[in-house]
Amino acid sequence: MSLIVQKFGGSSVADAEGVKRVARRIVDTKNAGNDVVVVVSAMGDTTDELLDLAGEVTSTIYPGRELDMLLTAGERISMAILAMAIHELGAKAQSFTGSQAGMITDGVHGAARLVEVNPDRIKESITEGNIAIVAGFQGINRETGDITTLGRGGSDTTAVALAAALNADVCEIYSDVDGVFTADPRVVSTAHKLDTVTSEEMLELAANGAKILHLRSVEYARRFNLKLHVRSSFSGLEGTVVIPTSSDELTPVNMKEIPLEQPLISGVAHDRSQAKITVVGVPDVPGSAAAVFGALSQADINLDMIVQNVPTDRPGVTDISLTLDQAQGQQALDALEAKREELGFSEVIYNEKVGKLSLVGAGMRSGSGVSFAFFDALSRAGVNVDMISTSEIRISVITDIDKLDDAVRAVHAAFGLDVEGEATVYGGTGR
Amino acid sequence: MSLIVQKFGGSSVADAEGVKRVARRIVDTKNAGNDVVVVVSAMGDTTDELLDLAGEVTSTIYPGRELDMLLTAGERISMAILAMAIHELGAKAQSFTGSQAGMITDGVHGAARLVEVNPDRIKESITEGNIAIVAGFQGINRETGDITTLGRGGSDTTAVALAAALNADVCEIYSDVDGVFTADPRVVSTAHKLDTVTSEEMLELAANGAKILHLRSVEYARRFNLKLHVRSSFSGLEGTVVIPTSSDELTPVNMKEIPLEQPLISGVAHDRSQAKITVVGVPDVPGSAAAVFGALSQADINLDMIVQNVPTDRPGVTDISLTLDQAQGQQALDALEAKREELGFSEVIYNEKVGKLSLVGAGMRSGSGVSFAFFDALSRAGVNVDMISTSEIRISVITDIDKLDDAVRAVHAAFGLDVEGEATVYGGTGR
Numbered sequence: 001m002s003l004i005v006q007k008f009g010g011s012s013v014a015d016a017e018g019v020k021r022v023a024r025r026i027v028d029t030k031n032a033g034n035d036v037v038v039v040v041s042a043m044g045d046t047t048d049e050l051l052d053l054a055g056e057v058t059s060t061i062y063p064g065r066e067l068d069m070l071l072t073a074g075e076r077i078s079m080a081i082l083a084m085a086i087h088e089l090g091a092k093a094q095s096f097t098g099s100q101a102g103m104i105t106d107g108v109h110g111a112a113r114l115v116e117v118n119p120d121r122i123k124e125s126i127t128e129g130n131i132a133i134v135a136g137f138q139g140i141n142r143e144t145g146d147i148t149t150l151g152r153g154g155s156d157t158t159a160v161a162l163a164a165a166l167n168a169d170v171c172e173i174y175s176d177v178d179g180v181f182t183a184d185p186r187v188v189s190t191a192h193k194l195d196t197v198t199s200e201e202m203l204e205l206a207a208n209g210a211k212i213l214h215l216r217s218v219e220y221a222r223r224f225n226l227k228l229h230v231r232s233s234f235s236g237l238e239g240t241v242v243i244p245t246s247s248d249e250l251t252p253v254n255m256k257e258i259p260l261e262q263p264l265i266s267g268v269a270h271d272r273s274q275a276k277i278t279v280v281g282v283p284d285v286p287g288s289a290a291a292v293f294g295a296l297s298q299a300d301i302n303l304d305m306i307v308q309n310v311p312t313d314r315p316g317v318t319d320i321s322l323t324l325d326q327a328q329g330q331q332a333l334d335a336l337e338a339k340r341e342e343l344g345f346s347e348v349i350y351n352e353k354v355g356k357l358s359l360v361g362a363g364m365r366s367g368s369g370v371s372f373a374f375f376d377a378l379s380r381a382g383v384n385v386d387m388i389s390t391s392e393i394r395i396s397v398i399t400d401i402d403k404l405d406d407a408v409r410a411v412h413a414a415f416g417l418d419v420e421g422e423a424t425v426y427g428g429t430g431r
Numbered sequence: 432m433s434l435i436v437q438k439f440g441g442s443s444v445a446d447a448e449g450v451k452r453v454a455r456r457i458v459d460t461k462n463a464g465n466d467v468v469v470v471v472s473a474m475g476d477t478t479d480e481l482l483d484l485a486g487e488v489t490s491t492i493y494p495g496r497e498l499d500m501l502l503t504a505g506e507r508i509s510m511a512i513l514a515m516a517i518h519e520l521g522a523k524a525q526s527f528t529g530s531q532a533g534m535i536t537d538g539v540h541g542a543a544r545l546v547e548v549n550p551d552r553i554k555e556s557i558t559e560g561n562i563a564i565v566a567g568f569q570g571i572n573r574e575t576g577d578i579t580t581l582g583r584g585g586s587d588t589t590a591v592a593l594a595a596a597l598n599a600d601v602c603e604i605y606s607d608v609d610g611v612f613t614a615d616p617r618v619v620s621t622a623h624k625l626d627t628v629t630s631e632e633m634l635e636l637a638a639n640g641a642k643i644l645h646l647r648s649v650e651y652a653r654r655f656n657l658k659l660h661v662r663s664s665f666s667g668l669e670g671t672v673v674i675p676t677s678s679d680e681l682t683p684v685n686m687k688e689i690p691l692e693q694p695l696i697s698g699v700a701h702d703r704s705q706a707k708i709t710v711v712g713v714p715d716v717p718g719s720a721a722a723v724f725g726a727l728s729q730a731d732i733n734l735d736m737i738v739q740n741v742p743t744d745r746p747g748v749t750d751i752s753l754t755l756d757q758a759q760g761q762q763a764l765d766a767l768e769a770k771r772e773e774l775g776f777s778e779v780i781y782n783e784k785v786g787k788l789s790l791v792g793a794g795m796r797s798g799s800g801v802s803f804a805f806f807d808a809l810s811r812a813g814v815n816v817d818m819i820s821t822s823e824i825r826i827s828v829i830t831d832i833d834k835l836d837d838a839v840r841a842v843h844a845a846f847g848l849d850v851e852g853e854a855t856v857y858g859g860t861g862r
Binding site: 085 | 447450451454481484485487488489490491493494496497498500501503504505507508510511512514515516518519524525526528531552576578
């Protein structure tokens with residue numbers, strides 16, 4: 001008998017029909033002889049509707065404690081309705097709030113972090129033959145007894161943390177797409193689903209714009225050596241298995257789960273939510289760049305890519321370019337402006353019309369010629385590269401937003417991802 | 432400084448405008464120097480909408496545990512939104528679930544009874560200067576940790592129980608009507624608001640069709656000697672004060688709050704939700720009536736009025752008539768039919784086209800001529816009386832449903848209730 005944790009996102013339980021479809025799948029899993037624990041998000045647009053309601057009574061910032069209390073009503077509804085739909089199919093189900101499921105967090109409302117998971121009541125419930133349904137996204141601050149939320153996408157984290165605490169055999173993450181793709185199918189019509197991907201690759205994909213999994217949940221799964229299965233609640237298809245290892249940590253045990261011809265490149269991610277800031281005319285003296293980053297760090301700005309150029313026509317000064325989330329753009333500009341005299345720069349240029357493209361693949365570590373092929377493809381497609389950053393298994397570039405889709409398609413084709421399976425051929429097999 | 436508990440029903444917080452209006456009133460009460468604890472119901476039609484959603488996924492009986500989990504989402508939303516609206520006005524507020532507020536109940540889902548109230552967190556919150564907002568209608572079963580509900584109208588009970596536990600000075604029950612009226616103003620245009628009513632009278636009014644207060648909450652308030660103030664959240668008017676005593680228990684202390692010329696009659700209640708069952712041809716031997724009531728009792732039927740007649744044209748048999756809630760009608764018929772042979776009756780007649788009218792007044796105990804005036808008024812209005820029951824301070828009759836409104840108006844007029852104040856004149860002053 002296996003213990004399976006299944007997580008269903010809001011799109012899977014958007015309406016009564018969706019709830020019934022999901023209930024059917026859960027009961028089928030249970031009837032196949034498994035213990036099943038379900039984590040569910042709020043139905044469809046519930047969270048946005050609750051936020052709208054909050055916006056009607058307050059024009060200022062919401063008190064975080066009360067906003068968390070409000071938003072957690074969404075999962076309370078979906079989990080109770082799902083339990084009822086399961087009962088209707090003749091199986092036993094019990095729903096549990098984050099607090100009842102033992103999801104203990106710190107006290108940061110709206111972005112709480114799990115400090116402990118004590119799923120005693122969940123264990124008891126499944127031992128009694130129930131399907132246990134747990135509210136995603138929420139927890140409780142044990143110090144104060146207040147309700148907290150893990151932030152948007154936090155239901156993935158709930159599912160993975162619970163699966164780890166219960167020592168589950170697999171954590172299945174259901175959504176409205178069939179799995180992890182080599183690129184966003186809305187941009188690249190020839191993108192195809194990956195059967196497996198390592199957690200290391202998944203982390204790079206998630207961090208660089210692939211929205212299918214919450215970054216924290218992938219980190220968590222890797223840390224606890226938990227297998228994730230990303231799949232669709234709308235089809236019966238197998239999805240993508242995220243194997244909790246990096247490709248150079250393969251052991252004889254987990255090796256069996258990875259196809260022998262593991263592709264060199266797993267996919268192309270893109271991100272339209274970034275902005276680029278260029279700080280022009282920073283004095284080219286030791287410590288001046290550090291001062292710029294210090295000012296941004298104090299303002300809690302998360303930077304992504306950073307490039308420093310020394311312009312030859314303006315001796316003694318340098319330009320610093322960086323990217324960040326658009327949502328933090330104004331905050332960053334204010335932080336820089338507040339220290340303009342101290343930092344001594346001449347101008348700040350802000351640009352939201354940028355896109356980020358990332359090529360990710362564990363095989364990049366050993367394969368040769370990847371960089372050349374990557375930039376060659378961009379060049380042939382007429383895409384201008386503005387900034388570059390790399391990791392061991394990723395190359396990312398910033399381009400003009402209008403060129404982003406062309407760039408994604410060009411890179412996807414150049415690495416043979418347009419035809420399933422070919423990706424294993426290109427670039428040699430490495431060592 | 433006073434401690435005031437204010438309870439707002441769903442109609443008072445039906446939308447964002449309602450929430451803001453209620454928030455203004457709460458903050459005004461706080462700013463006047465009082466400690467304020469608020470109990471709030473789900474917004475407007477939320478409960479019905481959640482029930483509709485449940486109906487979409489299940490055709491059978493809902494599991495009670497899950498239905499309670501579902502419905503309690505309603506107050507979670509309203510209390511968080513109300514707390515935000517209060518913050519917006521510059522005051523401090525914290526919302527608490529039934530569990531957080533220490534509302535401990537038994538395990539009867541859908542109709543739980545309070546077994547203990549431990550409002551430690553509420554006390555702490557108001558000591559810190561907050562307005563504490565508590566979810567009405569809900570509690571927690573301490574044995575299992577499961578969420579429970581007190582049944583429809585249970586928010587009144589939450590408010591009264593909390594007020595008693597906190598030793599509040601008054602519990603204000605806000606709704607969309609101005610207070611307790613001498614009759615339903617939708618039926619009797621000349622009905623007027625009562626300034627005070629004893630809890631004994633309020634119990635009779637609530638039990639006999641006046642929907643303004645939940646019966647349990649009135650019992651609770653009387654037991655804990657708590658003053659209720661029934662008033663409107665839409666006007667600034669004083670409402671009706673329910674004084675926690677019967678009129679023959681007046682002490683020098685509570686006497687001060689009751690007008691010297693306490694009216695003889697406090698009001699006329701009516702109820703359209705009753706049905707009448709007549710069991711025809713029951714053998715007129717000892718124990719036969721008991722057997723009929725035993726069969727109904729075993730089926731958990733709550734009976735209201737009972738009349739037994741011996742028809743002169745059918746010697747040896749008797750007819751038994753009784754009234755009950757229409758919702759239990761089919762259940763009662765099934766229970767009787769199942770024991771037809773054992774009980775030996777010839778026929779059961781079921782009639783939902785009946786109405787119940789009750790005249791209530793503490794002065795009835797001492798005043799003379801009330802019964803005569805009551806039946807005289809009904810007779811003049813052409814109303815046929817089908818069944819009669821009385822208590823020390825109430826006379827109730829069952830009439831044809833089509834005659835009910837006429838009957839209410841006739842009795843209201845006969846006892847001088849049409850003109851405010853005249854009620855003290857009619858029928859003598861008693862002792």
